[in-house]
Amino acid sequence: MTAPLQLSAGGSLYERIGPEALSALVTRFYMLVAQDPDLAPIFPNDLTLTAEKQLAFLTGFLGGPPLYHRTYGPPRLRARHLPHAITPTRGRAWLACMARALRDTPQIGEAEARELHSALTRVAAHMVNTAEEGGSQNTGVGQLLSID
Ligand code: HEM
16 A cells, blocks of 8 residues: 655655656646646636646645745635536546656656655545536545556
C-alpha cells in the first residue's frame, strides 16, 4: 500500500520532485484538461491563471513554500470548488488527466508519482459536490481512479 505524503523520507515530496518537474506536470495536466470532454466545459478557455494557481497550491501542499496562501489566502479548496458542478465522473476524469500527466513527465520518479497521485485522490474525493447526472449518489473515494 502506498503511504501518503512521506514528508520525512528524503525530504518533502516538493523537494524530491523539484519545481521544474512540478511546473511541467501542471502544464501537461491542463493541456489534457482542455481536451477532456467532461472537464473542458467547466473550466475557463484560458487556463493560464488556473495553472498558475494550481502550481502555487501544489508547491505548498507538497511541502514547499506556501505560494498560494501568500497570494490568494487560505485555499479553502472545497468552498472554492462549490460554484462548479463536480460529479464523480468529473473527479475520475480529473484524476485520469493527472495520472496521464504524471506518466508523461519522466522527470518525476515512479515512487513520487504514486505518492502524489494517492494524495490527490483523497483531495479530489473531497471536491466532489454534485451527484451524478442520471441518478447514482455514490461520491465515495472508492469511485475514484487510482494510478494503476
Ligand atoms: C475532483 C475534480 C476537480 C475538478 C473537476 C476541479 C475543477 C476546478 C475548476 C472548474 C476550477 C476553477 C478554474 C478557474 O476558474 O480558474 C478549479 C480551481 C482550482 N482547483 Fe480544482 N478541480 C478538481 C480537483 C482539484 C484538486 C484535487 C485540487 C488540489 C490538488 C484542485 C485545486 C484547484 C485550485 C488550487 C484551483 C484554483 C482555486 C482558485 O480560484 O483560487 N482541484 N478546479
